Amino acid sequence: MRHHTNWARNIEYSAARLHRPTSLDEVKEIVAGARAVRALGSRHSFNTLADTSGDLISLEALRQEVVLDRQARTVTVRGGIRYGELAARLQAEGFALANLASLPHISVAGAIATATHGSGNTNRNLAAAVSGLTLVTARGEMLTLTRSSPEFAGAVVALGALGIVTSVTLDIEPSFDVAVSVYEHLAWDTLLDHFDAISGVAYSVSLFTNWARDSVDQVWLKQRVDGSSGALPTPGQDFHGATPAPVRRHPLQGASAEACTEQLGLAGDWADRLPHFRLGFTPSRGEELQSEYILPRVHAAAAIEAVRSLAGRIEPLLQIAEIRTMAADDLWLSMNYLEDSVGFHFTWKLLQPEVEALLPVIEEALAPFRARPHWGKLFHAGADSITALYEKLPDFVSLAERLDPEHKFRNDFLTRHVFGG
Numbered sequence: 001m002r003h004h005t006n007w008a009r010n011i012e013y014s015a016a017r018l019h020r021p022t023s024l025d026e027v028k029e030i031v032a033g034a035r036a037v038r039a040l041g042s043r044h045s046f047n048t049l050a051d052t053s054g055d056l057i058s059l060e061a062l063r064q065e066v067v068l069d070r071q072a073r074t075v076t077v078r079g080g081i082r083y084g085e086l087a088a089r090l091q092a093e094g095f096a097l098a099n100l101a102s103l104p105h106i107s108v109a110g111a112i113a114t115a116t117h118g119s120g121n122t123n124r125n126l127a128a129a130v131s132g133l134t135l136v137t138a139r140g141e142m143l144t145l146t147r148s149s150p151e152f153a154g155a156v157v158a159l160g161a162l163g164i165v166t167s168v169t170l171d172i173e174p175s176f177d178v179a180v181s182v183y184e185h186l187a188w189d190t191l192l193d194h195f196d197a198i199s200g201v202a203y204s205v206s207l208f209t210n211w212a213r214d215s216v217d218q219v220w221l222k223q224r225v226d227g228s229s230g231a232l233p234t235p236g237q238d239f240h241g242a243t244p245a246p247v248r249r250h251p252l253q254g255a256s257a258e259a260c261t262e263q264l265g266l267a268g269d270w271a272d273r274l275p276h277f278r279l280g281f282t283p284s285r286g287e288e289l290q291s292e293y294i295l296p297r298v299h300a301a302a303a304i305e306a307v308r309s310l311a312g313r314i315e316p317l318l319q320i321a322e323i324r325t326m327a328a329d330d331l332w333l334s335m336n337y338l339e340d341s342v343g344f345h346f347t348w349k350l351l352q353p354e355v356e357a358l359l360p361v362i363e364e365a366l367a368p369f370r371a372r373p374h375w376g377k378l379f380h381a382g383a384d385s386i387t388a389l390y391e392k393l394p395d396f397v398s399l400a401e402r403l404d405p406e407h408k409f410r411n412d413f414l415t416r417h418v419f420g421g
């Protein structure tokens with residue numbers, strides 16, 4: 001297989017073959033017959049997590065099925081569906097997902113495999129919305145797990161290591177509208193003194209910074225207009241001393257806001273407001289790398305100071321950084337496992353060697369706060385450090401041994417960063 005790259009084009013997959021099966025039987029056959037096999041989602045990860053030396057399986061060509069259960073308030077979908085497509089289907093039926101990531105382009109199975117998240121003190125990551133899933137395991141057999149299965153909490157954020165997730169059931173709720181207001185130049189001291197209040201003032205809050213300027217560049221407040229997440233900001237008024245942006249903004253200073261979802265306090269569907277970027281456009285910059293570190297929210301102020309102390313080394317490599325929050329969940333390999341969290345996200349310039357040289361420095365600065373790296377982005381920590389961060393990792397390793405005794409779903413990345421050896 002040649003020249004299949006990830007979205008950022010910093011990874012060329014080394015797999016021998018890329019399959020696009022059109023039926024579940026075909027998926028089972030490929031897995032049963034493979035020596036090494038992995039699922040490929042929409043390729044938005046920045047590292048080699050999805051790669052394999054053997055067979056890659058994309059579920060893009062499987063017929064999409066969206067099965068809504070209005071009574072149970074769930075939707076069951078194929079793992080390969082993208083959030084943007086699912087969101088449009090749900091919205092048309094009057095339903096919503098609780099939250100979305102910054103972009104709607106990613107696949108559901110790929111996103112939950114890495115505990116992808118949006119923001120909000122009371123919003124859990126996207127994987128926490130999963131109430132059931134079906135996977136094709138190493139022998140080509142189907143396994144369905146639900147919240148009542150003992151191994152379920154280990155099988156949602158599973159890094160593709162347990163099998164090919166062919167269908168996922170997600171919690172849904174009645175549709176809601178959201179209004180996005182952007183403010184500029186929030187003083188660092190104000191943020192440090194009032195972190196919980198600021199990150200909790202709206203349903204979803206994002207802070208954008210380059211770490212070096214003397215204030216936080218932008219504060220995005222995404223508020224539900226049904227009043228369930230607090231009052232809407234008063235138009236035109238300052239927010240903790242930050243001023244309302246007079247026009248739509250892109251997080252990157254000077255970039256066109258055309259790719260961004262609606263702002264300026266104009267209410268609209270959750271599906272069109274919760275992501276920062278619109279489905280038909282390139283999200284973020286397009287030419288970039290990303291890293292993110294997630295740690296307990298109680299350490300937010302101290303951790304912000306720790307990262308700011310590295311601003312002089314970070315800023316030359318950085319396009320933009322984002323600070324978000326997530327509520328705790330109970331998924332074994334979730335970066336938010338049992339911790340209300342804050343995430344420090346970095347959108348880097350395409351300078352991979354320089355970025356990779358800096359990551360250990362950032363990881364050292366954040367180590368006192370037990371920062372967990374985002375599984376789908378660039379990080380340095382090896383299996384030893386990762387093991388210390390996840391108390392349920394030994395249970396995950398046992399689960400993987402049981403479901404995949406021949407290690408078909410292992411790859412170099414998982415050996416280096418998760419399983420060790």
Ligand SMILES: Cc1cc2nc3c(=O)[nH]c(=O)nc-3n(C[C@H](O)[C@H](O)[C@H](O)COP(=O)(O)OP(=O)(O)OC[C@H]3O[C@@H](n4cnc5c(N)ncnc54)[C@H](O)[C@@H]3O)c2cc1C
Binds near residue numbers: 040079
């Ligand atoms: C521009 C951009 C913006 C981003 N914004 C955010 C954000 O707001 N929040 C955030 O948390 N992350 C964000 N990410 C990271 C992204 O959400 C994760 O990397 C996510 O895992 C990508 O999903 P994917 O479908 O592209 O998966 P891939 O990158 O293709 O695969 C990721 C992992 O999922 C596994 N996988 C995929 N499909 C299946 C399946 N069917 N069964 C089993 N395993 C499977 C793969 O084997 C691999 O281990 C962003 C990435 C980009 C490029």
